[in-house]
Amino acid sequence: MSQTPGGAQPESPPRGLPALLCRAIAGLDAGLAGAAALIAWFAAGSILGGGLWFSRLNLAAAPFFGDSVFTSGPGWHTAVGAALLLLVYSLLGAAYGLLPASREGWLNLMTALGYAGLVHLCADAWLWKRLHPFAHPYYAPLAVAPGHLIYGLFLWRFPARLHRLTLLLGGRDAIAALAPPPPAVPAPGSAAHDAAAGLSFDPDIAQNPASLHSVQSPSPGRRVPESSPGDGSPPPSSLE
Numbered sequence: 001m002s003q004t005p006g007g008a009q010p011e012s013p014p015r016g017l018p019a020l021l022c023r024a025i026a027g028l029d030a031g032l033a034g035a036a037a038l039i040a041w042f043a044a045g046s047i048l049g050g051g052l053w054f055s056r057l058n059l060a061a062a063p064f065f066g067d068s069v070f071t072s073g074p075g076w077h078t079a080v081g082a083a084l085l086l087l088v089y090s091l092l093g094a095a096y097g098l099l100p101a102s103r104e105g106w107l108n109l110m111t112a113l114g115y116a117g118l119v120h121l122c123a124d125a126w127l128w129k130r131l132h133p134f135a136h137p138y139y140a141p142l143a144v145a146p147g148h149l150i151y152g153l154f155l156w157r158f159p160a161r162l163h164r165l166t167l168l169l170g171g172r173d174a175i176a177a178l179a180p181p182p183p184a185v186p187a188p189g190s191a192a193h194d195a196a197a198g199l200s201f202d203p204d205i206a207q208n209p210a211s212l213h214s215v216q217s218p219s220p221g222r223r224v225p226e227s228s229p230g231d232g233s234p235p236p237s238s239l240e
Contacts, residue, residue, distance in 0.1 A: 016171030023097040025169065026162035027155075031093010034154030035086045041147035042085075055138060057081040062132035069132075088127070089151065092119055096155055103159045116152025120145060 017025070043053040054074040060081030062069045069077050101111040120141070128139040166174050 016174060017169045018171065019166070019174035019177045020098070022166045022170045022174050023162060024094045025097075026158055026165045027097020028090050028094040029161050029165065030155050030158045031096065031151075032086065032090040033157070034093060034151040035089035037150045037154055038089060038147040039082050039085055041150055042144070045143055045147065049143065054078045057085070059135045059138050060084050060131055062135060063130070067132075089119075093155060097158060097162070103162075108159060109156050112155035112158070113149070113152040115155060116148045119151070120148040123148075 039057065042056040046053050046055050058069040058072055058074075058077045058081055061077045061084065062081075063084075064080060065072075065077055069081075096112075096115050099111070099115070102108065103111070123139070123144070124136075124141050128136045163178060166178055
């Protein structure tokens with residue numbers, strides 16, 4: 001590595017992924033987990049509705065296999081349909097990660113649930129009809145609404161996934177762009193806790209606690225002069 005004239009080595013260029021890509025990956029991660037939970041709900045909801053658990057997953061494969069998905073059982077069509085739903089909802093999670101929305105506290109929850117509600121409306125108006133012209137009744141709004149609610153709850157995990165993945169994959173700029181952690185609460189009895197409580201704090205005493213004892217108690221063998229109470233006369237000299 002070449003050195004500068006002063007002998008110091010030049011700073012190495014920052015490595016790692018940029019912040020925007022880290023956000024997309026974190027959203028993809030949260031969306032993938034939410035998509036898996038959504039597929040599980042599709043299967044469970046079909047059973048609760050008195051149908052076959054693989055019916056909705058088979059219909060998701062209709063763009064590739066056509067009308068044959070209506071007569072097929074669990075198998076290849078089911079796997080392809082589940083993979084397509086995983087891909088679509090994972091990409092929707094990546095898009096969610098790029099939104100310039102608030103990720104703080106309850107606002108993060110409202111943003112995740114609001115985005116899931118928007119996905120629910122768009123799927124009802126466009127996605128199911130794109131799968132097959134007769135697939136829409138199988139994805140009735142009230143039947144798939146709990147699945148999209150679960151999907152939104154998984155998107156709620158986005159800030160935690162972003163922090164973890166940025167520390168793992170991001171560069172210095174991406175890590176510096178992370179939100180600072182909440183301030184730590186000082187432990188009771190510590191100097192910071194006493195200062196926050198409005199107590200007086202002397203750094204000399206903190207560095208040498210023995211000096212506090214020496215100030216408060218006189219040294220052994222030293223007689224403290226007594227003053228005459230009430231007469232206003234000066235204390236007797238030590239030479240007397």
